[in-house]
Amino acid sequence: xxxxxxxxxxxxxxxxxxxxxxxxxxxxxxxxxxxxxxxxxxxxxxxxxxxxxxxxxxxxxxxxxxxxxxxxxxxxxxxxxxxxxxxxxxxxxxxxxxxxxxxxxxxxxxxxxxxxxxxxxxxxxxxxxxxxxxxxxxxxxxxxxxxxxxxxxxxxxxxxxxxx
Numbered sequence: 481x482x483x484x485x486x487x488x489x490x491x492x493x494x495x496x497x498x499x500x501x502x503x504x505x506x507x508x509x510x511x512x513x514x515x516x517x518x519x520x521x522x523x524x525x526x527x528x529x530x531x532x533x534x535x536x537x538x539x540x541x542x543x544x545x546x547x548x549x550x551x552x553x554x555x556x557x558x559x560x561x562x563x564x565x566x567x568x569x570x571x572x573x574x575x576x577x578x579x580x581x582x583x584x585x586x587x588x589x590x591x592x593x594x595x596x597x598x599x600x601x602x603x604x605x606x607x608x609x610x611x612x613x614x615x616x617x618x619x620x621x622x623x624x625x626x627x628x629x630x631x632x633x634x635x636x637x638x639x640x641x642x643x644x
Contacts, residue, residue, distance in 0.1 A: 500541070516578070
């Protein structure tokens with residue numbers, strides 16, 4: 481059994497723990513957050529829209545207890561921690577090994593604030609995602625209404641989108 485640490489909102493973007501299956505083993509590694517853009521542009525891609533896509537390999541998980549958007553924070557109503565579904569890419573000669581988090585249509589709790597959200601997986605879905613045993617369209621979808629606790633934050637987060 482793994483002891484995953486929670487996603488730290490104040491950690492530098494290049495110091496994030498992600499869980500992945502690599503060479504048959506499940507491991508937690510520190511990877512930079514942001515994939516090289518396919519068009520070769522200079523700005524990293526931190527989130528990737530998941531709809532209509534498959535991710536047969538290079539899947540990862542980001543442990544979290546909360547994610548943020550603008551002045552709102554979202555956590556599970558039951559207080560449990562969860563995983564954000566992600567993908568990682570191996571290093572190339574001009575970009576380091578890195579990851580991005582997948583996004584999905586917002587669930588009913590988040591939709592009044594934004595139409596998209598991070599793809600949240602419950603702890604019992606972690607191996608299904610890492611091992612690809614459940615099709616993407618079945619696992620990368622909004623959780624039921626009432627799943628999230630939505631809080632308005634007093635101040636703007638320094639890193640909008642992800643936090644503990």
